[in-house]
Amino acid sequence: MGMTMAEKILARHSGQAVVRPGDIAVCEVDKIIQIDLVFSASAEMPKRISNPSKIAIILDHAIPAPTVGDADGQAIAREFARRFGIEKFYDVGRHGICHQVILENGLALPGQILTCTDSHTCASGAFNCVARGMGPLEMLQIMCTGKTWYQVAPTVKFELNGSKPGSVFGKDIFLHLAAVAGSVEGHNIEFAGSGIAGLPLDDRATLATMGAELSAEFVTFPADARAIEHLRSVTDERFEPAESDPDAEYAATYAVDLSSLRPYVAKPDFIPHNTLPVADLDEKIAIDQAFVGSCANGKLEDFRVAAQIMRGRTVAPGVRFIVTPASQKVLKEAVRRGYVETLLEAGAVVTNSTCGACYGGHMGVLGAEEVCITSSTRNFKGRMGSPSARIYMASSATVAASAVAGYISDPTPLLAESL
Amino acid sequence: MSDSHSLLVQGRVWNFPDDNINTDLMMPQSVFAKPLQVQLRSVFATYRPGWVDAVRPGDIIVAGRNFGTGSSRPGSFLLKQIGIAAIVAETINGLFYRNCINYALPAMECPGVRELASEGDVMRINFATGSVDNLTQNITRSAPPMPEFLQAIIRAGGIRERLKAEGYL
Structure with a gap:
């Protein structure tokens, strides 16, 4: 019986020829990513760390600092980087949401293991990297020992x-x-x-x-030519992709014909089995706020499609349309291509790049009873502000069409008109 | 009753039968920078108002599917601080599970557990063997035991205690 991508990567990193579901694998971690929120006056800091060259610090959640507490925490992060000689430090000005900065700079490479204290760390699986979120205490352990x-x-x-x-x-x-698979907790x-x-x-x-x-453990994509071409353009670091074996065993397989899909939307509070095609919504849902942003959808592609829809159109009266880039680099490119001007004209x-409104932190927090359509990561009750706000989730195209x-x-008619 | 890092827990049951009960309900973002006492007051405050006041040390949470889905915020630490001694759920989110182990709060998946207990029943859970006994109704279920490697983390009092012992903190 062969191995999946994740099994191969865990086997390699734990010095075993083969691992199987249920096994415990103690692994060397290749990349350790720390974000602003783990640095605060009350957070415990280590006396010694295993390897500063494996660590990157990326300020993202509360950037630039909206509170004195955040500013003090970021000063602690700067001091930490100086004290331990951490060269990969993405301070304000070079910043972005950590998962985007990781992808842009080739910090997550095929066949590697990456850890970070943000739950969306599985993002790096787009590049065949075994990556997952860890609690802040476990991240402290990994900084100290290099393993988990x-x-x-x-x-x-x-x-x-x-x-x-x-x-x-x-x-x-x-x-x-x-909608098809629901949650997959306990599975990659x-x-x-x-x-x-x-x-x-x-x-x-x-x-x-x-x-x-x-609730996936890891998410992995194969490292194909397009992925490797990007990575080679940003890093010289060596890597060894992991392909799944033809006889690898899967708990379930879901096949999707992409050509049959339509724009989808998630209803408020949770995602698994709570989504449907936008056209199948059985009522007209008026919105107070439309949000494009986050590590999931604050990318150049999101700016491109939002600008395509907004060109020559305007945001509906009574609606706030907030667009937050996933990184400073995305923002610069969106400015250069004219997307930002188009959005502002509409x-x-x-905003500046930050996790911002996605986690209810700042720059677009929702008030009581408000309705938001968002292309960000999470629709939990209270996630973006008031617990009585209702958060629907869709693509950035659907968010922009809804803002209009x-x-x-459904953005299909506006996209067809604005080609 | 049981000591705080025991893998054999006997206590009173609180039922949280809904699926997808998330970390933001355990620990809302608004308390991140607040003192511990404020954080403890926020546990399930909008989901189940008043519950925090009714919890007694040694109580057990019995939960539905995908319990603890969401972020890396240490909701399990707050649950342990208010006195929860164990969690048994139909299924548990992996990140939340790791946080439970790392903060020495024993947690386990047990299919069918949601139907096993009424609120207030007394349950005994042996994490080393996977046996789940409702002592009030005299019903028993068995689940996959906790791996020995993870039991050792809990017996050590969690990974912070280990890091201290090894001179890292």
Whole structure:
């Protein structure tokens, strides 16, 4: 019996020839990513660490600091980087949401293990990296010892075939999978199929990031030519991709014909089995806020499609349309290509890059009873502000089309008109 | 009753039967920078108002599917601090499970456990063998035992105690 991608990577890193679901693998971690939120006056700091060259510090959640507490925490992060000689330090100005900064800079490489204290760390699986979120205490342990444990999980395969229609994006594919498969806690997700080759890296990253919302352990994509070409353009570091064996065993397989998909939306509070095609919503849902952003969907592709929809149109009266780039680099490129100007002309607000409104931190927090359509990561009750706010989730195209209409709308007609 | 790092727990049951009960309900973002006492007051405050006041040290949570889905925030630490001695659920989110182990709060998946106990029943859980006994109703279930490697983390009092013992902190 062969191994899946995740099993191979865990076996290599724990010095074993083979691992199987249920085994405990104690692994050397290749990349240790620390974010601003783990640094505060009350957080415990280590006396010694295992290897500063494996650590990167990326300020993202509360950037630039909205409170004195955040500012003090970020000063502690700077001092920590100085004291331990951590060269990969992404301070304000070089910043972005950690998962985007990781992907842009080739910090997550095929065949590697990466850990970070943010739950959407599975994002790096877009590049064939075994990556997951860890609690802040476990991240402290990994900084100290360089190692942690994994209990090898069985794997669910998502096989993508065909090519998607122009109004369907990575987020729609994910929301469709959430309707079909539901949550997969205790399992890895492995993407496969001929449909991957045609998927832009941004869409793959959306799919990998959103695996957290199905409670996946790891999400992995194969390292294909498109992924390797990007990585070679940003890093000289050596890597060894992991392919799944033809006789690897899967707990379940779900095949999706991408050409059959339509734009999807998730209803408030949770994702698994709580999504449906936008066109199948049985009522007109008026919105107060539309949000494009987060590690999942604050990418250049999201700016491109939002600008395409907003060009020559305006945000509906009574709606706030907030667009937050996933990194400073995304923002610079979106400015250069004119996307930002188009959005501003339409009445949108384009913010600095940060986790911001996605986690209810700042720059777009929701008030009581408000309704939001978001392309960010999570729709839990209270996630983006008031516990009585209602959060619907969709692609950035659907969010932009909804901002124009004032209620949740399928973007297909606007995309067709604005080609 | 049981000591705080025991793998044999006997206590009173609280039922949380809904699926997808998430970390934000255990620990809302608004208390991240607040003192511990404020954080403890926030546990399930909007989901189950008043529950925190009714919990007694040694109580057990019996939960539904995908318990603890969501973020890396240490909701399990707050649950342990308010006195929860064990969690048994139909299924548990992997990140939340790791946080439970690392903060020495024993947790286990046991299919069918949701139907096993009424609230207030007394349950005994042996994490080393996987046996789950409802002593009030005299019903027994068995689940996969906790791996020995993870039992050792809990017996040590969690990974912070280990890091201290090894001179890292």
